[in-house]
Amino acid sequence: MQNAPSLVKARRSSERGLTLVELMASVAIVGLLAMVGSVSVKKYIASSKTSEAIRMIGSIKAAQETMKDETYAYLNVSSGINDFYPNNPKPGRQKMNFPGTVGDGRAKWDMLGIHEDAPVLFVYACTAGLAGEKAEPGTGITVKNWPGTMDRPWYVVKAKADVDGDGADTVYLAASFAGEIFSANE
Numbered sequence: 001m002q003n004a005p006s007l008v009k010a011r012r013s014s015e016r017g018l019t020l021v022e023l024m025a026s027v028a029i030v031g032l033l034a035m036v037g038s039v040s041v042k043k044y045i046a047s048s049k050t051s052e053a054i055r056m057i058g059s060i061k062a063a064q065e066t067m068k069d070e071t072y073a074y075l076n077v078s079s080g081i082n083d084f085y086p087n088n089p090k091p092g093r094q095k096m097n098f099p100g101t102v103g104d105g106r107a108k109w110d111m112l113g114i115h116e117d118a119p120v121l122f123v124y125a126c127t128a129g130l131a132g133e134k135a136e137p138g139t140g141i142t143v144k145n146w147p148g149t150m151d152r153p154w155y156v157v158k159a160k161a162d163v164d165g166d167g168a169d170t171v172y173l174a175a176s177f178a179g180e181i182f183s184a185n186e
Contacts, residue, residue: 042164046163046164049092049121049161049163050163050170050172050186052120052121052122053121053122053159053161053170053172054172054181056114056116056120056122056124056159057124057157057159057172057174057181059114060112060114060124060126060157060174061157061174061176063112063113063114064112064126064128064155064157064176065176066113067112067113068153073128073130073153074128074129074153074154074155074176075108075111075112075126075128075155076108076126076127076128076129076155077105077108077109077112077125077126077127077128078105078108078125078126078127080125080127080138081125081127081136081137081138081156081158082125082138082139082140082158083105083125084123084124084125084158084160085098085105085106085109085123085124085125086098086120086123087105087123088123090162091121091122091123091160091161091162091169092121092122092161092162092163092164092165092169092170093162093165095118095119095120095121096119096120096123097119097120098114098115098116098119098120112126121161121163122159122160122161122172123159123160123161124157124158124159125138125157125158126155126156126157126158127155127156128153128154128155128156129150129153129154129155130153131150131151131152131153132149132150132151133149133150133154134148134149134150135147135150135154135156135175135177136156137156137158137173137182138156138158138173140160140169140171140184141158141171141173141182141183141184142184143173143182147177150177152177153176154175154176154177155175155176156173156174156175156176157173157174157175158171158172158173158174159171159172159173160172168185169184169185170183170184170185170186171183171184171185
């Protein structure tokens with residue numbers, strides 16, 4: 001009969017539950033996992049947004065090369081490398097239809113053959129020039145070893161948007177004389 005009190009005592013300690021330290025450790029682990037998860041989700045969302053720009057730049061590059069094959073010159077679509085289309089006051093925060101409206105630069109994009117059925121998050125610019133003219137990357141991006149005056153016809157295409165809402169534009173840039181797509185604030 002002496003074992004009865006120790007049996008009751010063992011039962012009470014097993015029913016007691018978590019200590020405060022155990023509970024705090026559990027909360028800290030859950031908080032850490034939530035933080036890591038939210039950072040991963042934000043990166044995934046930003047990556048999905050920037051894929052539009054990379055795809056559209058690829059389409060514009062292909063259209064420019066087709067234009068050169070047919071006409072022996074690239075098409076100067078924008079009045080300047082920082083003259084973006086469509087006219088979206090908040091690129092990255094709202095989407096706009098790419099076809100835009102007549103008179104806002106649409107005709108040259110149509111001539112180049114660039115059409116997008118879904119609204120776009122980024123705005124785009126594309127300039128072109130002849131041999132002997134200077135190709136500019138424009139503002140918002142710095143590219144090391146950017147050439148000065150070109151020795152052949154050229155084009156430069158640029159996309160920008162504030163994809164994460166921090167006030168800094170994500171900028172992508174490609175050119176006929178460069179095989180890669182440059183980026184800033186990606």
